[in-house]
Amino acid sequence: MAKHNELGKAGEDAAVAYLEQHGYIIRDRNWRKGHFELDIVAAKENELIVVEVKTRSNTQFAEPEDAVDLPKIRRTVRAADTYMKLFQIDASVRFDIITVVGNDNGDFKIEHMKEAFYPPLF
Structure with missing residues (x-):
């Protein structure tokens, strides 16, 4: 596995x-259709939380969340809609970003941005 994939x-x-330490229930990881x-589909307090994870070794050139641009948001919202229809989920949905900065020996700084974005009008 390539070094960036390991990270x-x-x-x-x-x-x-x-997320688990903060009371979230993980429904799926790396869900694909x-x-x-x-990246992560979680649940907490009758809400479905779709989490986009961005990992970087440092923030020298850009912040990890900067990689979540409008096309990525649109793809994520469409994927979440498909997920909810497929599993017949009738709950509110929230879109979060978790940034992870550090190295793959587990020395990470984690930032959880709740309600990081809302579904755009298409």
């Missing part, structure tokens, strides 16, 4: 551990 996996593992993909 991404370690970052996602750290994000899952963070066709060309749709969701």
Whole structure:
């Protein structure tokens, strides 16, 4: 596995551990359907939370959340809509971003941005 893939996996593992420590129930990780993909789908207090995880080794050139641009938001919202229809989920949905900065030995700084974005008008 390439070094950046290892870092991404370690970052996602750290994000899952963070969410579980804060009372979230993880429904799915790396859920895929066709060309749709969701990093983490969680639940808490009758709400479905779709989490986009961005892992970086440092923030020298850009903040991790800057990678969540409008096209990425649109794809994520469409994927979440597909997920909810497929599993017949009737709950409110929230879109969060978790940024993970550090190295793959587990020394990470985690930031959880709740309601990081809303579904855009298409």
